[in-house]
Amino acid sequence: MxxxxxxxxxxxxxxxxxxxxxxxxxxxxxxxxxxxxxxxxxxxxxxxxxxxxxxxxxxxxxxxxNRPSKTEAIEVLDSRILIEPQLIPALLTHWDTAQSERFRAMAIEEKRAEENNQLADAIQLTARFHYELATLSGNKVLAHFVEQLCYRSSLILAAYGTRGSVGCDCGDHSQLLDILDQGHSDKAQNWMSHHLKHIKSSLILETKPEENIDFQKLFGR
Amino acid sequence: MxxxxxxxxxxxxxxxxxxxxxxxxxxxxxxxxxxxxxxxxxxxxxxxxxxxxxxxxxxxxxxxxNRPSKTEAIEVLDSRILIEPQLIPALLTHWDTAQSERFRAMAIEEKRAEENNQLADAIQLTARFHYELATLSGNKVLAHFVEQLCYRSSLILAAYGTRGSVGCDCGDHSQLLDILDQGHSDKAQNWMSHHLKHIKSSLILETKPEENIDFQKLFGR
DNA sequence: TCTCTATTAATCGTATACAATTTTTTCAGT
DNA sequence: ACTGAAAAAATTGTATACGATTAATAGAGA
Missing domain, CATH: 1.10.10.10 (Winged helix-like DNA-binding domain superfamily/Winged helix DNA-binding domain)
Structure with missing residues (x-):
């Protein structure tokens, strides 16, 4: 390198x-x-x-x-919502037990980090899970873009995330892997779409006007 | 600037x-x-x-x-096929007569360049038409990505394009504008999808193994 | 003590210098 | 002529230099 x-x-x-x-x-x-x-x-x-x-x-x-703005946060998440579910069909054509096991291991590692409250690690691993999935679609151009979106999401989560941003009511990533193992393309797409929308809606993006003052910038550091 | x-x-x-x-x-x-x-x-x-x-x-x-490879060409076009049609709904929420007229003018300019066989101009204008549409979707992150894909497409068209790559059997861009004016989201999405697939299939991407020698690189320049 | 201004220090933008590498040219030998 | 090696030229990679701008500090006056 x-x-x-x-x-x-x-x-x-x-x-x-x-x-x-x-x-x-x-x-x-x-x-x-x-x-x-x-x-x-x-x-x-x-x-x-x-x-x-x-x-x-x-x-x-x-x-x-970079301190991502709220509109940037929304646009990044919307981009992922638009792209990632659509990668599932191509992804499934490359899906096999070896891949499944590889992602299982990642999901377990993620879960452990989450339970140990290692938030930074958990966010990182989540990002990696998503863009490695994208890579498996075979389209390097899109995968590279998704990779960047995932990393940007890490920044966004750290800025606007809540506890709910990581843990999701749709379960964890291993649930997606179950669906992929069964080869249900539509179901996997829906899962992914729902998952990303959940993350987006868990962000704290609304502020009253008077809260808009950037105290961080005024007094922070 | x-x-x-x-x-x-x-x-x-x-x-x-x-x-x-x-x-x-x-x-x-x-x-x-x-x-x-x-x-x-x-x-x-x-x-x-x-x-x-x-x-x-x-x-x-x-x-x-850059001399785009064939796989790069395919991946860029596939990316556009995946993204651009999906931008139509958001685009329509910002569509009005002012925008319509702006794009009409662009389509006319394009057509003129095409008829005068100013291929370079025509390719440029086509790219611009597409990414300005993407911009109108309101998502700057996606729009910027589409912009880059469109410019890369210009390189790809110049390398692998045929006459049919510019002129399209589905008519020209003004036809899309008609559909947008009528507010038919699904129809517009289909049109865009078909349009991009047509461009992709018009590229000369198949070569027999023995033709794979890069004579350009051996003797060219 | 606080605020404002002047001075100092830190930091950046851009050009230049020079070694390392590649490309082109030259030219002897076949 | 053609090939191949040696020399010359062109080009890049990286560090450094220095003026310009910004940030931090200090000190006078209220």
Missing amino acids: SNDENIYRQILKAIVEHQLPPGARLPEDRLSEAFGVSRTGIRKVLQRLALEHFVVIEKNKGAQV | SNDENIYRQILKAIVEHQLPPGARLPEDRLSEAFGVSRTGIRKVLQRLALEHFVVIEKNKGAQV
Whole structure:
């Protein structure tokens, strides 16, 4: 793996897992020292992260971890609702026991993280479950897009999520795997659609006007 | 508009319109001289174009215009088939006479370019028609993705397109506008789906094994 | 003590420098 | 002529330099 890619993944991981929370500044000097490369290399990955909406770069102010807006949150979730269920039919053509077992293992790991209240881990694993499913559809272009949406969702969940965002009344991911094992395409699509809509509706997105003041920005950090 | 953005758009335009054909090299020195900025700035936009799949950067070899593979072509078109028809319902909620007239004008311009055999212009305008429709859906995240898919389609059409790729047996874009004016959501979705599938099937994507040698690469340029 | 302003420090944007690599050219040998 | 190796030129990767902008600090005045 190239050095750039390595740095990119480490920073992205830190962002998605909230070691770097939304709003955190990412000074180039600090990063370049930490990773032992010049600012040139750091700037390259920061610009990439910015294009992918994980950080925001303001002219002369540098990069900071993106604090997704409510409309961004809605649009990302709506995108997933539109795309992911539709990937199920293609996914099923590649479904076999080996895949099933692979995803079972992931679902178990997820559940464990959830029960141990390791929220960051649970969110990460959920994201991974979804985009690995997307990858299995065979369309790399769409899978890549879904992957980014899932990572962005991690940021969104951390900002607007509630307890209910992770645990879902439709059960956990292993339930989807049961349906996939049975080969019920329509049922799986419905499950996925319902699951994502549930996550979306569990977000805290409504605020009264007077609550709209961004105290975080005024006093925070 | 920032200077970077300006340079980005000019190069992208040149690529999509095939002033810079697939495979063309993009030496940083030449570009930096042409745009009157240092290589630093040029590298920034080349890296962006690479992330968006318009150019390919090979280590120590620099950037060249992407020559989309057949599987890439299929995946991009399949992505559009999956997404664009689904945007119609949301699109219709923003549809009014002003929008209708705007798109009518675009369709007419398109038709004219087509009739005058200005293929590059026609392809460009087709892309724009599609992604402006996507924008009207209101979901900026999806619209941006569709925009990139449309531009990538321009590259794909230029590489694998036939005469039939532009002219379509389902008539031209103005026909879709008629359906939208009538507010027939399902009908519009079907039209869009059929339209994109037609474009996909018009591409020349099958080659016999012995034709698979890349003569372009062996002797071309 | 608080606020406002001036100074200092931190940070960024862009150009440039130079080594490493690739590409092109040259030219001897067949 | 054609091939292949050596030399020259072109090109890229990365670090560094420095002016410009922003953020942090300190200190005077209310």
